Amino acid sequence: MVTIKDIAARLDVSASTVGRALADDPRISSAMKQKVQEVASEIGYVANRAARMMRGVSSNLVGLIVPDIRNSFYSTIAHALSKCLEQDGFQLTLSETDDDRAVELRHVRELVSANVVGMILVPSAKPLPETVRLLKSMPHVQLLRQHAALGEQWFGIDDPKALALAVGHLLELGHRRIAYVGPSTDLPTGAARIKGYREALVSAKAWDAALEVCGSPSATDFGRDALRRLLALAKPPTGLVLGAVQHTHSVLDECISRGIRVPEELSVVGFGDEPGFRWWGPGLTTIGLPVSELATACGLWFLHQLRQRPTTLPDYRSMSSPTLVVRGSTRAQVHVTTSAAQKRVRSKSTTA
Structure with a gap:
């Protein structure tokens, strides 16, 4: 060397x-x-970074902790933060937890031992007490999700509004059997999204608990299974709104594999607006989220705070607004007794 x-x-x-x-x-x-x-x-x-730190030279590393890098939200966030931080001489280091709080703690410990200057994280549903204690010892900010024990520094999306926009769009098209597939309510984002979904339908006197299916946002087959369950109901939905990007992917895959015609048999509103969504089938109507802009704003605010060399950061909350992107996967509801999609699901269930 x-x-x-x-x-x-x-x-x-x-x-x-x-x-x-x-x-x-x-x-x-x-x-x-x-x-x-x-x-x-x-x-x-x-x-030699270790030797430099022993001499008291500050680290230029910023830790980023996310649940699942396969989710385009988090890969977009990582890219935007990396570009933002490197302009100020900082380097991003990435950790993935799979929403396992024990793994989350291990990553936090490693980042603390590496003397990172601060952390940006999407926390798990219930961080362990030691995770909370360690994070309180250094500058950190929460992104997308917020856990009260980790402080009031947060950049996120107006999740209730996102689902209210999706439901409102289908209600305007005449749909009343509107289903929801989204993340577990153990997660703050999951709880906020289903809140927006329920409130919009309750106001229209169209809410039915049987049309809600919640589960892990990172489970690759959850959306598929949820759609099968919904279409097998005695009164299946005519419209569907999604509350997670991964669920959107798996529901769209299931629609293709079962030959479900969208929007003729089922109107679908996705979550997030990846480039491929505009090319899917008739084009996916979806909720657009300013993820890159949100991450950049978070990075710039964090850099400003780090320049002050604090041990803790001031309280700060920033909420970005979603938008409805209307394409071809939704249309006005036409009343039918039993949809072709439901018949196919029942037929396949019988032969299975």
Whole structure:
């Protein structure tokens, strides 16, 4: 491994001079700093972060903890935060929890031991007490989800409004049997989304608890199973709203595999607006969410706070508004007794 001593030998100066030059010490001339940087680059010198931290040099690492990187929300967030932070000399390090709070604690411990300057996280439903204690010892901000024990620093989406927009759209088209497939209500986002769904339907006197199916937002087959259950009901839904990106993917896959015609047999409103959604079938009507903008705003606010070198951050809440993107997967409800989609589900259930 190339060391400071190797650079010093090439320049015939002391190792302390090289060390100060690399640390941008004002006692070292600009000309010497440039020579040191040129030689360091030439021979492949990389600073030893652990040694720098032992000398009291601040870390430039920011931890990001998310449940599932396969979810486009979180990959978009990671990309936006990385670009935002690197402009200020910080580097993002990513951890994935799969919503397991024991895994979450392990990642928090590792990031603390790596002396990260702060953390941005999408917390699990019930973080362990040690996770809460560790996070309170350093700057951190919550993203999308918020857990009260972790403080009042949060950037998120108006989740009740998102589902109210989706339901309102189908109600305007004449639908009254409107189903919901979304994340578990153990998660704050799950609870907020089903709240928006229920309130919109209760106001229209069209709510039916049998049309709600909630489960893990990261389970790849949950949406498929939920759609089968809903279409097998004696009175199946004519409209469906989704409360998670992964559920949207699996429901759309199930519609294709079973030959369910959208929107003729079932009007569908997705969650999130990935590029592929505009090309799916007739084009997916969906809830657009400003995820990249939200992550950038979070990153810029976090950077501003880090410049103040705090141990804790001031309370701050930022809520972004969703939008309804209307395409071809929804249409006015035409009354039928038993849908072709329901008949196919029943037929396949019989033969299975």
